[in-house]
Amino acid sequence: MLLLFSFLPERASKYALDVDTVFLVIFWLSFIAFVLVVGAMLAFMFKYRARKGDEEPGEYITHNNLIEITWTVVPAIGIFAIFFLSLNAYKKIKWPEEVALRVNVTARQWGWQAEYPDGKKLITGTLKEEKAITPEDFQPLLYVPAGEPVEVILTSQDVIHSFYVPDFRAKYDAVPGRYTKLWFQATKPGKYPLYCAEYCGDWHSRMPALVVALKPKEWERFQKIDASTFNNSLASMPVDSLLAILRLPDEEFSKFVGEQKKAMAALPLHKRGEMIYQRLCASCHTTDGSKSIGPTFKGLYGKTENLADGSTVKVDENYLRESILDPNAKIVAGFQAVMPPFQGQLSEEEIQALIEFIKTLK
Numbered sequence: 001m002l003l004l005f006s007f008l009p010e011r012a013s014k015y016a017l018d019v020d021t022v023f024l025v026i027f028w029l030s031f032i033a034f035v036l037v038v039g040a041m042l043a044f045m046f047k048y049r050a051r052k053g054d055e056e057p058g059e060y061i062t063h064n065n066l067i068e069i070t071w072t073v074v075p076a077i078g079i080f081a082i083f084f085l086s087l088n089a090y091k092k093i094k095w096p097e098e099v100a101l102r103v104n105v106t107a108r109q110w111g112w113q114a115e116y117p118d119g120k121k122l123i124t125g126t127l128k129e130e131k132a133i134t135p136e137d138f139q140p141l142l143y144v145p146a147g148e149p150v151e152v153i154l155t156s157q158d159v160i161h162s163f164y165v166p167d168f169r170a171k172y173d174a175v176p177g178r179y180t181k182l183w184f185q186a187t188k189p190g191k192y193p194l195y196c197a198e199y200c201g202d203w204h205s206r207m208p209a210l211v212v213a214l215k216p217k218e219w220e221r222f223q224k225i226d227a228s229t230f231n232n233s234l235a236s237m238p239v240d241s242l243l244a245i246l247r248l249p250d251e252e253f254s255k256f257v258g259e260q261k262k263a264m265a266a267l268p269l270h271k272r273g274e275m276i277y278q279r280l281c282a283s284c285h286t287t288d289g290s291k292s293i294g295p296t297f298k299g300l301y302g303k304t305e306n307l308a309d310g311s312t313v314k315v316d317e318n319y320l321r322e323s324i325l326d327p328n329a330k331i332v333a334g335f336q337a338v339m340p341p342f343q344g345q346l347s348e349e350e351i352q353a354l355i356e357f358i359k360t361l362k
């Protein structure tokens with residue numbers, strides 16, 4: 001029986017077993033009912049088949065109390081069992097215990113953004129088109145403490161998406177213009193894939209991300225990193241590198257964070273822009289002059305751009321700023337309006353950094 005279900009992902013949250021129990025009970029009850037009904041049907045078809053020379057109409061039976069009571073009471077017990085199991089699972093899924101961490105998560109076409117109470121921010125970018133998804137494409141969205149209840153407050157910038165972590169059996173819609181909530185408690189440290197489970201457009205399958213459950217010590221470290229250092233450098237690191245940092249001995253850890261902070265402060269604006277570009281824009285814009293999903297950034301600044309409505313515009317800082325925050329205000333000729341707006345996602349400083357970076361690409 002368990003073998004049949006080895007295709008289910010591991011159960012890594014507190015209520016995962018409750019969800020699976022409801023699923024498996026419904027599955028096996030349905031299976032038994034199917035065997036009984038279809039089995040009886042086949043047996044009766046054989047037993048009461050038309051025989052040669054038998055022209056009499058069948059016996060006229062009005063009812064049978066024993067059989068009727070049995071086939072009412074037995075399924076009713078099954079249905080009540082499903083009801084109470086579901087109620088139990090629903091209560092656990094719906095109402096968290098005391099929440100240790102609340103994070104805001106915003107979905108958009110096509111990616112996620114997480115914002116922590118202290119200002120830490122993680123953004124996953126749209127994946128390149130026409131390429132099978134590999135494990136590296138799962139970018140970290142949430143770092144959470146293992147063994148503690150975490151609440152996610154969801155919303156969407158555009159259409160309905162759905163936040164889905166199969167290993168946690170946790171799934172909830174992210175709806176534009178409203179907040180929805182979901183909680184989970186990872187039972188052990190690890191990396192858990194996160195998918196969008198709502199068909200939200202062409203690239204719906206291209207917004208994979210990761211929830212990373214940390215050990216208590218690592219979580220303590222994570223909280224110690226200040227938001228600006230994290231956002232400017234550590235947020236775009238691959239998961240394993242960040243985990244390695246969180247596992248450093250105390251002294252080395254403090255030293256690393258301090259150095260990172262200094263390095264960031266000393267980094268020229270356009271360099272910071274390049275880092276943001278790598279993380280959020282490189283999937284659609286090249287810097288070498290070749291065309292991708294969006295126009296190349298090479299030679300963009302200062303040129304005269306042809307727009308889809310036939311007009312032209314001189315590319316200056318204001319045009320670049322508008323193109324980043326509200327890309328649909330002016331559509332470049334020959335391209336589709338698929339760029340997500342970065343309004344509300346990038347700080348003024350980050351926008352300036354991006355513009356400075358684009359300016360360096362002559």
Ligand code: HEC
Pocket residue numbers: 125126276277280281282283284285293294295296300305315319320323324327328330331332335336337338339340342354
């Ligand atoms: C999903 C793909 C996608 C992503 C991600 C994306 N863009 Fe775009 N971008 C486009 C497309 C397509 C266009 C052309 C259509 C339009 O003007 O909206 C465009 C246009 C632009 C333009 C105007 C270019 C021109 O030639 O006039 C700028 C500037 C720009 N994007 C900047 C950015 C920056 C900065 C980022 C990262 C923060 C980014 N884009 C992320 C797809 C994308």
Ligand SMILES: [Cu+2]
Pocket residue numbers: 107108160161162196197198199200204207
């Ligand atoms: Cu989606």
